[in-house]
Amino acid sequence: MPASPALPISDHDEHDALLRLLTSGAPAAAIRRLLDSHGSADTALRAGARDWASHGLDATTCNAIRTPDLVLLSRGQSWLESASHELIGWSQADYPPLLRRIPSPPPMLFVAGDAGLLWRPTVAIVGSRAATAGGCTNAAMFADALSRNGLCIASGLAAGIDAAAHEATLRADGATVAVLGTGPDIAYPVRNRPLLERIAAQGCVISEHLPGTRPLRQYFPSRNRILAGLSLGTLVIEAAERSGALITARLSAEVGREVFALPGSIHNPMARGCHRLIREGAQLVESPDEVLEVLAPLAIDLAKALRGELEASYAPPQAQLQTPLQPCLPIDPDYNRLWEALGHDPTGMDELGQRSGLTTAELSAMLLSLELEGRVAAEHGRYCRIGP
Amino acid sequence: MPASPALPISDHDEHDALLRLLTSGAPAAAIRRLLDSHGSADTALRAGARDWASHGLDATTCNAIRTPDLVLLSRGQSWLESASHELIGWSQADYPPLLRRIPSPPPMLFVAGDAGLLWRPTVAIVGSRAATAGGCTNAAMFADALSRNGLCIASGLAAGIDAAAHEATLRADGATVAVLGTGPDIAYPVRNRPLLERIAAQGCVISEHLPGTRPLRQYFPSRNRILAGLSLGTLVIEAAERSGALITARLSAEVGREVFALPGSIHNPMARGCHRLIREGAQLVESPDEVLEVLAPLAIDLAKALRGELEASYAPPQAQLQTPLQPCLPIDPDYNRLWEALGHDPTGMDELGQRSGLTTAELSAMLLSLELEGRVAAEHGRYCRIGP
Numbered sequence: 001m002p003a004s005p006a007l008p009i010s011d012h013d014e015h016d017a018l019l020r021l022l023t024s025g026a027p028a029a030a031i032r033r034l035l036d037s038h039g040s041a042d043t044a045l046r047a048g049a050r051d052w053a054s055h056g057l058d059a060t061t062c063n064a065i066r067t068p069d070l071v072l073l074s075r076g077q078s079w080l081e082s083a084s085h086e087l088i089g090w091s092q093a094d095y096p097p098l099l100r101r102i103p104s105p106p107p108m109l110f111v112a113g114d115a116g117l118l119w120r121p122t123v124a125i126v127g128s129r130a131a132t133a134g135g136c137t138n139a140a141m142f143a144d145a146l147s148r149n150g151l152c153i154a155s156g157l158a159a160g161i162d163a164a165a166h167e168a169t170l171r172a173d174g175a176t177v178a179v180l181g182t183g184p185d186i187a188y189p190v191r192n193r194p195l196l197e198r199i200a201a202q203g204c205v206i207s208e209h210l211p212g213t214r215p216l217r218q219y220f221p222s223r224n225r226i227l228a229g230l231s232l233g234t235l236v237i238e239a240a241e242r243s244g245a246l247i248t249a250r251l252s253a254e255v256g257r258e259v260f261a262l263p264g265s266i267h268n269p270m271a272r273g274c275h276r277l278i279r280e281g282a283q284l285v286e287s288p289d290e291v292l293e294v295l296a297p298l299a300i301d302l303a304k305a306l307r308g309e310l311e312a313s314y315a316p317p318q319a320q321l322q323t324p325l326q327p328c329l330p331i332d333p334d335y336n337r338l339w340e341a342l343g344h345d346p347t348g349m350d351e352l353g354q355r356s357g358l359t360t361a362e363l364s365a366m367l368l369s370l371e372l373e374g375r376v377a378a379e380h381g382r383y384c385r386i387g388p
Numbered sequence: 389m390p391a392s393p394a395l396p397i398s399d400h401d402e403h404d405a406l407l408r409l410l411t412s413g414a415p416a417a418a419i420r421r422l423l424d425s426h427g428s429a430d431t432a433l434r435a436g437a438r439d440w441a442s443h444g445l446d447a448t449t450c451n452a453i454r455t456p457d458l459v460l461l462s463r464g465q466s467w468l469e470s471a472s473h474e475l476i477g478w479s480q481a482d483y484p485p486l487l488r489r490i491p492s493p494p495p496m497l498f499v500a501g502d503a504g505l506l507w508r509p510t511v512a513i514v515g516s517r518a519a520t521a522g523g524c525t526n527a528a529m530f531a532d533a534l535s536r537n538g539l540c541i542a543s544g545l546a547a548g549i550d551a552a553a554h555e556a557t558l559r560a561d562g563a564t565v566a567v568l569g570t571g572p573d574i575a576y577p578v579r580n581r582p583l584l585e586r587i588a589a590q591g592c593v594i595s596e597h598l599p600g601t602r603p604l605r606q607y608f609p610s611r612n613r614i615l616a617g618l619s620l621g622t623l624v625i626e627a628a629e630r631s632g633a634l635i636t637a638r639l640s641a642e643v644g645r646e647v648f649a650l651p652g653s654i655h656n657p658m659a660r661g662c663h664r665l666i667r668e669g670a671q672l673v674e675s676p677d678e679v680l681e682v683l684a685p686l687a688i689d690l691a692k693a694l695r696g697e698l699e700a701s702y703a704p705p706q707a708q709l710q711t712p713l714q715p716c717l718p719i720d721p722d723y724n725r726l727w728e729a730l731g732h733d734p735t736g737m738d739e740l741g742q743r744s745g746l747t748t749a750e751l752s753a754m755l756l757s758l759e760l761e762g763r764v765a766a767e768h769g770r771y772c773r774i775g776p
Contacts, residue, residue, distance in 0.1 A: 134653070134655075138654065262654055263651035263652065263653075263654065263659070263663055263666070263672075264651065264652070264653055264654075265522070265651075265652055265653055266526065266650055266651065266652075266673075266674040266675070267522075271651070272674070275651055275672055275674055278651070278666060278672050279671075279672055283667075284651075284663055284666050284667055284672075285654075286654040286660070286663055287654070
């Protein structure tokens with residue numbers, strides 16, 4: 001591709017700066033280091049080539065940042081023009097908190113749909129593309145029950161188990177996240193295009209790849225790493241002995257997350273992978289309750305930890321409402337503001353943000369915490385008080 | 389029952405002495421202590437009431453030994469008149485070696501059929517009486533493959549999995565042992581009477597109970613203990629969540645034996661017990677090979693240990709044959725005699741015993757060892773050399 005003329009760095013906003021870093025071909029670790037040092041991609045780009053080189057970028061990459069591939073850049077820019085599309089960089093507060101903790105997290109994520117779901121306690125439900133009918137029924141049964149119990153269901157939009165898990169979650173009006181090994185606008189397999197669109201509209205689709213990126217074999221292990229990294233645990237429904245689902249499960253175990261596997265008949269080749277995982281230490285589960293039993297306390301711990309991180313990283317905003325605290329609520333001005341913003345009528349996240357002045361990330365963690373404590377009910381992405 | 393007149397102790401042979409101890413109602417541990425002290429039941433009975441009391445027998449029991457219940461005694465005596473019936477006491481060298489190692493081994497065993505099988509490396513195959521058709525097929529498949537690979541298949545003669553395992557082993561001309569919770573002459577369920585008779589004719593039936601003992605609920609956990617104790621491991625094919633098979637498996641684990649369980653569909657209630665065992669640490673197995681892989685080295689270790697025990701407990705018999713040693717055989721006069729006794733025509737255990745002067749227990753351990761080393765072939769209970 002022909003090199004394009006250097007663009008004046010100062011004119012680019014954060015999205016553009018992130019896109020220039022991504023399309024330069026800079027290694028993910030170097031991009032994260034730059035973002036860590038400078039706090040934003042825009043500031044990083046202003047720092048100049050000497051600084052970039054000190055973060056490990058070679059001359060070719062520095063040159064590619066200066067003279068970006070305009071075709072790729074504009075592809076990202078035009079995708080990001082949609083109000084429902086987002087690009088979340090490593091240094092941003094709303095980068096998914098669990099994904100932040102894996103060994104090589106993606107430096108940025110393209111997000112279509114509700115990015116707030118990336119802060120919900122999530123379980124990955126994965127399995128074979130060539131699943132049996134019984135396997136798909138089991139995937140749907142677990143996705144339905146787990147999503148109705150407040151877990152977000154992540155999967156990979158593949159045929160078979162993945163699609164069954166996404167579909168059942170959408171039917172249950174639950175929260176589902178599709179993690180793609182392609183650009184966020186490319187369905188693979190192609191016949192899952194309508195499903196992709198429904199997830200983007202009702203849930204959330206994410207990818208580390210630039211819009212328009214076609215499926216390549218080497219992208220899928222990395223996709224599996226993100227899927228595992230987003231989730232408190234991975235549930236494998238059916239998997240052959242060599243299968244991407246096993247990779248996701250192992251990556252999940254490697255980053256200290258839970259691994260669950262369904263047993264099956266010894267005559268079902270699609271149960272072999274699950275049996276292998278169970279032998280390697282995965283938890284054998286027969287019912288959604290067993291998954292919830294393990295994940296619910298982890299979700300509560302996570303909510304507490306996130307709340308702590310948020311409190312540590314943000315200066316406490318000035319109290320805007322001076323109403324008396326509910327006796328059962330923690331003595332905390334943010335919680336107090338959220339409680340005031342919440343009514344007995346279900347209210348969406350945007351409205352809660354406007355009423356309370358809290359960010360989506362703050363709201364997500366606090367609402368989750370209140371939901372798990374039984375003080376807030378969530379339905380169809382809207383929240384209301386339980387009790388007075 | 390009316391007390392019978394005292395019998396002169398000196399007139400009774402070992403079987404009668406064992407029967408008198410058993411029918412006296414003496415606790416199993418006290419009978420074992422008496423046999424340990426005196427080396428035989430006959431000698432123990434000659435020692436008199438003061439000695440019996442010093443081994444923990446109370447006055448009522450001492451009296452019952454002196455004046456045995458003749459009805460019970462003659463029931464045992466008449467059953468033992470058959471040449472294929474045996475009563476093996478705790479102090480006898482042919483008491484099953486693995487059973488000897490459990491916490492409360494039975495002080496004697498009634499045996500119908502080939503007692504030599506009790507020295508063979510054994511796997512217990514157990515499961516639900518209300519097994520599914522698929523479960524019974526799996527039981528038969530595992531019993532067939534494991535018995536063809538030299539393992540003796542023990543089970544409990546119950547309906548369902550037990551019967552399927554016994555039947556398949558008989559069909560494969562393999563070695564099978566039925567461990568009963570009734571007398572050795574009582575089939576439970578009654579419809580398994582023909583199976584009991586075929587096992588007694590082709591394999592081995594054992595019980596700790598006097599012939600004629602009817603099935604009582606409280607006898608079955610003890611039966612399961614013997615089944616687990618005889619075996620290098622227990623394989624559970626299908627079991628409901630509360631089931632005797634689970635008890636056998638847990639007893640097996642308690643005495644340090646292997647526990648294997650087949651997984652199944654999460655919708656099969658008969659897989660629940662297996663799944664529970666797997667969660668508790670049982671080895672999930674999909675194929676007979678996986679069981680063999682674990683048990684074969686244990687069988688070889690056992691053969692070596694038994695050989696060591698036999699050498700330690702018997703004075704070496706005078707060498708009868710002075711032929712040159714086969715270069716591949718251990719330099720050992722007993723092995724040399726056995727090798728000479730073995731020909732290239734399959735020869736039964738009795739004939740080998742007559743030719744070599746070795747006891748059945750010695751022969752069993754040595755033949756097993758040679759078989760596992762690939763030097764001897766066994767078929768239908770007859771043995772021949774492999775190679776020159």
